[in-house]
Amino acid sequence: MLFHVKMTVNLPVDMNPERAAALKADEKALAQRLQAQGKWRHLWRIAGLYANYSVFDVDSVQELHDLLMQLPLYPYMAIEVNALCRHPSSIHEDDR
Numbered sequence: 001m002l003f004h005v006k007m008t009v010n011l012p013v014d015m016n017p018e019r020a021a022a023l024k025a026d027e028k029a030l031a032q033r034l035q036a037q038g039k040w041r042h043l044w045r046i047a048g049l050y051a052n053y054s055v056f057d058v059d060s061v062q063e064l065h066d067l068l069m070q071l072p073l074y075p076y077m078a079i080e081v082n083a084l085c086r087h088p089s090s091i092h093e094d095d096r
């Protein structure tokens with residue numbers, strides 16, 4: 001199941017810089033692990049914003065929920081989710 005996810009990060013302006021750096025490093029490590037596993041298919045910066053557009057490939061809505069909830073930056077994110085399904089005109093047979 002594919003999901004398009006928009007994540008907007010809002011770190012408090014008064015957050016300790018070392019704490020912010022640690023959260024970002026933990027987020028990067030998990031994001032790269034999930035990409036290597038094929039769960040986090042796309043990760044794009046939205047130009048000009050501290051936000052990203054991502055595509056997740058998961059087995060269930062529950063799995064997506066659990067993945068998003070465990071993101072280190074989750075407490076500081078606004079998240080929007082859209083379920084994706086195959087477009088009849090797509091030439092990409094592997095999209096599902």
Ligand SMILES: O=C(O)CC1=CCC(=O)O1
Pocket residue numbers: 007009027028029031050051052073
């Ligand atoms: O920088 C972001 O958009 C938040 C984020 C998601 C994965 C990651 O490494 O950072």
